[in-house]
Amino acid sequence: MTKGPSPRRGRLLRLALGVSLAVNVMILGALGGAMWRHGGAGPRGDGDLPGLRSYASPYVQALPPEARRGLHETMRASGKAHHLDRAERRGLYERMLTTLRADPFDTEAAAAVLAAQGEAAASVQEVAHSAWLAQVIAMDVASRAAYADKLQERLETGRPRKKDKREGSPER
Numbered sequence: 001m002t003k004g005p006s007p008r009r010g011r012l013l014r015l016a017l018g019v020s021l022a023v024n025v026m027i028l029g030a031l032g033g034a035m036w037r038h039g040g041a042g043p044r045g046d047g048d049l050p051g052l053r054s055y056a057s058p059y060v061q062a063l064p065p066e067a068r069r070g071l072h073e074t075m076r077a078s079g080k081a082h083h084l085d086r087a088e089r090r091g092l093y094e095r096m097l098t099t100l101r102a103d104p105f106d107t108e109a110a111a112a113v114l115a116a117q118g119e120a121a122a123s124v125q126e127v128a129h130s131a132w133l134a135q136v137i138a139m140d141v142a143s144r145a146a147y148a149d150k151l152q153e154r155l156e157t158g159r160p161r162k163k164d165k166r167e168g169s170p171e172r
Contacts, residue, residue, distance in 0.1 A: 058151060067135045078131075
């Protein structure tokens, strides 16, 4: 007749399995986060997942750092830039989930949620466009030409990776 594991040995085994599980979950989370952030090759082979990168990103990324800070400050200072708080945005998603699960499907309810989300996005976009245009208007001719060159480079080569910045290479 064989003896089962001692109570102490059983606790140690459970502890080891728990620690192993926690480490595996951390590794999977880190890998998942990296894949989400950096994506794989998109349809253009540039590493961006479709729909995750805004069309306006190159405009902002090509701005000099002080202009970028000014743009973000203007966005934060605008009440329109935060048309819906997190709870309100979440509430709209919850309404859409309820609408999607309803039988029969209520097309008007779904359209109303999409319209509310669209209005919120449009108000943020309006503020962003105005703030960006104010930054460009404030530039002199030489600064605007340099900005256009940097924007063209950004559009041709894509965004710089963090590794490039850490190694001290000049910002594109």
